[in-house]
Amino acid sequence: MSSELGNFLRARRRELSPEAAGLPGDGRRRVPGLRREEVALLASISPDYYTRIEQGRRRAAEPVLDALARALRLGEDERAYLFELSGKDAGRPRRRPAQKVQPQLRRLLDDLSNTPALVLGRCTDILAWNPLAAAVFTDFGRVPARERNFVRLVFLEPAVRSMYVDWDYMARACVAQLRLEASRDPESPRMAMLVGELSVRDPDFRRWWGDHRVAVRTAGTKNLNHPVAGLLELDWSTLTDAADPDQQLIALTAAPGSPADRGLRLLSGGDGQVLGG
Incomplete structure (x- = not known):
């Protein structure tokens, strides 16, 4: 399943333009989409960590998968698929109640x-x-x-x-x-x-x-x-x-x-x- 996960991540990042992800475009890209280091930046993880995940050399924890789903602008179905490929439960992200001043x-x-x-x-x-x-x-x-x-x-x-x-x-x-x-x-x-x-x-x-x-x-x-x-x-x-x-x-x-x-x-x-x- 690791090769499927890598294929899925590569496909999603190649479909997402820098502008759509909130990054400045440079207009000099030989291939469309986001680079690995840009996905890592948006997910607040190191480029090496992301590369290892995409290449199937590192398993990602659930918080990292959530961060990748947000970085790649995945919908609910795509997010569930990402978790399935990673062998994780795709339960909805835990949201803490809004704070009120004591x-x-x-x-x-x-x-x-x-x-x-x-x-x-x-x-x-x-x-x-x-x-x-x-x-x-x-x-x-x-x-x-x-x-x-x-x-x-x-x-x-x-x-x-x-x-x-x-x-x-x-x-x-x-x-x-x-x-x-x-x-x-x-x-x-x-x-x-x-x-x-x-x-x-x-x-x-x-x-x-x-x-x-x-x-x-x-x-x-x-x-x-x-x-x-x-x-x-x-x-x-x-x-x-x-x-x-x-x-x-x-x-x-x-x-x-x-x-x-x-x-x-x-x-x-x-x-x-x-x-x-």
């Missing part, structure tokens, strides 16, 4: 009127924020819900990206933490969609994701060059909700009397009323 985190978030704070869920999706966090970063309410993701904003939102004084360092840390989270739920369609989009649209993310570095950080410092408040050196720390460990409240603070402290007071209007709020 009431205790919401109350704490609302109480932090003079401290920028936001609640992150799985895949660094932004679940909630207070007005001062929006004043510091961006108006999250204007961002479509499916795009309201912290790592995505850091890489793809120019206004957010340009604020980071040490963007390379901070963005690399984001990638390392995201990869660690991906290992905890390798079947997550949301994670696969996020990684696939960022890999296609940002060469830095694509390169750093390929480094396979992992890290977890629960505190640190962000250096921002804010268009209104100027330079902000903000310490951040994480509070994990015991009721749902996949929800974390991130609070940012400034040393009392520092330029960043004055900048936050400026953004909050000095009396808790956020400018423009």
